[in-house]
Amino acid sequence: MMGALSHIRVLDMSRILAGPWAGQILADLGAEVIKVERPERGDDTRSWGPPWLPTPQGDRGEAAYYLCANRNKRSLALDITSPQGQEVIRNLVTSCDILLENYKVGGLKKYGLDYDSLKQINPRLIYCSITGFGQTGPYAKRAGYDFLIQAMSGLMSITGEKDGMPGAGPQKVGVALTDILTGMYASTGVLAALAARERTGEGQHIDLALLDVQVACLANQAMNYLVSGNAPQRMGNAHPNIVPYQSFATEDGFMILAVGNDDQFRRFCVEAKVAYLADDPLYQTNAARVANRASLIPLLSEVILTRCTASWVGALENQAVPCGPINDIGQAFQDPQIQARGMQLSLSHPESGEAPAVANPLKLSGTPIEYSNTAPLLGEHTEQILKDAGLNPEQIQTLYAQGVISSRKAC
Template sequence: MTSSMPLEGIRVIDMTEALAGPYCAMMLGDMGADVIKVERTGSGDQARKWGPPFLESESAYYMSTNRNKRCITVDIKDPDDLARLHKLLETADVFITNNPRLDSLKRYKLDPDYLRSINPKLIFSALSGYGHTGPKANRGGYDLIAQGETGLMAITGGPEDGPMRFPTPISDITGGLYSTIGILNALYARDKKAGGSGSGQFLDVALVDSEMTWLANLGGSYLNAGQKPKKMGNQHPTITPYQPVRAKDKDIIIAVGTQAVWGRFYKILDLDEALVASRFATNEQRNEHRDELIALIEEVLMTQNADHWIDQFVAHQIPAGPINLPDEILEDEHTLARGMVIEMDHPLVGTVRNIGNPINLSETPVTYRKHPPMLGEHNDEIDEEIGWQ
């Protein structure tokens, strides 16, 4: 019988900390992989102390990125402990590290060349700030550095604002997701060879590269037309109206992305047909007269509360929605119905709530099997599995 977990039987050794690497490993764990988190003896992952808030001795930060893992502790400076780690790596399919310098791993024979010599099928995934090639290779890097380096901070916020950080570690999450994609690609390439004879490979993902992909259409406008991105606040650079607008009681989002949607939108607001035809008929005209159009829209919207307009727009297939606070979306009935808030039993704190995995597969859904592990919780269990005494 085929397993309902597509990565069941795949062993991942997660020797990372903070967010990007643990997030990648958690995604693989959600898909059924046996993820073993390797932490420093005594202190563990630095994120365990990133708080408050804390749940007993564990930080909420750590709890959010480490479900579906087992944990062992290793002192790589101890020869016996290092030999134990090498024995574990001989059983692995994937090794994930976020050490910025691969040469420092050579001292402990944890570099790609050595590990793949003892385990040719191993996929070695290196996740770092700048990657392992290029003039900035091997520099240390955190999420905030990547946000600044890639130009995103310079164009986030309104025209009068200074550089602005996205409030959550978007570079880490993006780097973790690209690493997940790369690992799945490497597993498929390895295992599609006849008789499973394929070998592993080296995967190099950088936070800066990953964050740069968020430039997307703005980057394309510069590369192909020389148009430099600028701060526009909540406005879209090429679509109008596509932004927050003020209703009677609060702001709402409207996203009039096509000409057909515009035709329905302006009729609901009963805008003057002659004025629309002369100044707002096309998206190009609406961009040109953006300020005038937004003022007209808000004059109408201010006559009713936000819920009234959202109901009207949704009923006429016009994309619109509220501007929620994080607590509102985490308690929203749609969020809960989609399974995006999960609960797991935890031996120390009782119940841990996490944001769920958004990947919804009909035949091989993600699963939530293991609570975020306590430091060294599975030392004896894993030692027994690999025959280490």
């Protein structure tokens, strides 16, 4: 069965995480994605280890970081700083639908590989530029990284334990969330541009900034500020708009209680044998509970401490009250629900035999996700890509001799 995007060809000239994440989404959906990398070094994340995927000989293989965002792609090791490499890109662009890049503003213009130049070759090209701060504005020429953007956007100001508590202070999220969200917006943007192209016949340029994305993804916290004029503060694991919606210590660990409405709160109180709290005007409604959280949370904390996590989770699930344990990542992958959903994969790897992978969460009934290959070796598909582009063996050998391309095959 053909993938939903099996008719689409993507030139992925991005590195690190945001752009490659978008490219991987498109590749999972069936698009042909050509990953353009520097010869010899490749994507920076190839060196971002440990951990490393070991080879059968016990040698150091690919970095886990690189493997997470480059599945289902083909690798072309090409020096785009050379005139010959630039000509290869222009050749490929004639048959591509989408180009992803995350160079600094103006970084590709000096090579004649910017949008204005390439649209002259292919007016139908959808060209997505991912930068830290966008193509305009006073910070446009600055480099932007996820950690920096988490800080500047305000995300770190609402992440971490509240002031006055042990360990208080701003915290980044435990994964590069801004990069991931930007990759998702990028994939959405290029698919929207594809839909528009069906009507207009024309491609377009997408200007996507990490800072814009993270500000947009502040969601309710951004609106809390815009409506009230008060900047939200760190609250640990508590929620600014819902109570009780946080972590609690149990007899043997911790659990999450995520009460989303008044009926759930009443059912929790009945199970916890504190039904009187649900009848108290101070706690009957969510608005009242938010206003009086300082008195309510100690009462709930005291009762939740009397039972173990498994006891609470089992009992509250029977009462349709959202709750759950706080798993580490190993425990998460052992969870029967995650296993039933097939979220852990094992893919064939040309050097290491096989490589673990995390599945794409999209479950499409008509065009399901297919996993054709793990993240490629550096330059693994160089020769085939160039042959497909019309280069003959002599031309390819000349590019090798000039150091414009490189390739790597499994031993």
